[in-house]
Amino acid sequence: MDPHLLRTYVTVARLASFSEAARELGYTQSAVSQHIAALESDLALPLLTRRPVAPTPAGERLLEHAEALLLRLDAARADLDRFAAAPRATLNVAASPLALHARALAALPATGVTLRAVPRERVPVAVATGEADAGLVDGVAAPSDPLRLPDVAPLAATGVAEEPLAVVLPTTHPLAGRTGLRLDDLVDARWLEAPTAGIPLDRLRAVHGEPAGRGFRTALRYEGGDPRTLAALAAAGHGLALLPLPVAKDVPGATAVPLVAPRLVHRTELLLPTGADAEPTGPVAEFTGRLKS
Structure with missing residues (x-):
């Protein structure tokens, strides 16, 4: 063929x-x-x-x-x-929006960087096909468990951050005063579907064991890539959102209640090409060294 x-x-x-x-x-x-x-x-x-x-x-x-x-x-x-390929003097990074936390941003070199925010499923593709020198991808996992990534090509994945998760809801919501929330209690709630800026609802269904299309109903779909806008939509009462706790905090009109069950974290991984010929050099080595230290 x-x-x-x-x-x-x-x-x-x-x-x-x-x-x-x-x-x-x-x-x-x-x-x-x-x-x-x-x-x-x-x-x-x-x-x-x-x-x-x-x-x-x-x-x-x-x-x-x-x-x-x-x-x-x-x-x-x-x-x-x-x-x-000749040694590169620049760095091209592809990252899912929720992977761009403060530590990742601080690790970027001062000059010669191109940073592209892309949907999380595109990050492994960009690294595998040479569109990006390195990738930052996020997802939900049990503590210390690696992310389940698509098998697009051999890639080296290294965990660089794990953060607690929180349910974002309006300060006037009946559950806003809780010290913690369980997914079991939120299956029938109305949610914000945000495939890029938030945790996709199909992932919540999979974690909870719900059949496709059942539970965690969509109230509003947000197709942008800004997690703070997603949190603001939750604050305005358009639906609940699940976000890393550092992102969800301090949003006007919103309360971030920690997710206590199931035991999950928001995990960020660094993706690099594998092989002896792919040993990081130059700005790539500088970036990965800062992330891993």
Whole structure:
């Protein structure tokens, strides 16, 4: 299966248009059509309907494999490129917003840094494919347990911080006076869904053992990346939020009540490429050294 043809197929399926895919890929529309026809011939299966442009059942199944296949190819190329790469004088860091706590920010070198806030699932991808020299990713885990990261490529993950979690709610909320809260008591509450700025609700359901779509109902969805805005939404009564306690504190109109059960922490991990050729040097070594000290 030719990866060039597979990449063309994924682009056409994503955009639902041969002409838009040609524009994005820099091909002619005729070349895109030829790529799709060649891939369908190779697999002896129709992958796309033409009007409208949409994956067939076989095409849907191929898409389930394609993203992972192309990602591993990109990661392999980036890994090999590091053998010939000259030492870098700059640092490119990809981080999920909640991983940007004070210690991480203080560890950044004074100059030559590009810091990009991205969704947490994109952090391992950015490091694996060479888009970033290092990554900071956060998540919820039991104390001292590593995060469960997608298997995009071999990466070295090191825990650099663990913080308590707190439920953020308005100061007028009936539970605001509690000294601690349990997830068991909050299954039927209305929550803020914030996949980037907060702890995703599907993670709360998984921790609590709730089936997909059950419990922890969404009152409002926030698609921004600022945790303080999420806390302000909770303060305004739009729903509860689960955040690291240091982020949740001192938000006007909000109360941060520590989560006491289950026993979970907010964990931040540093991600780096693996291999002898990937030994940190220059600004990367400076940054990782400060984080790990």
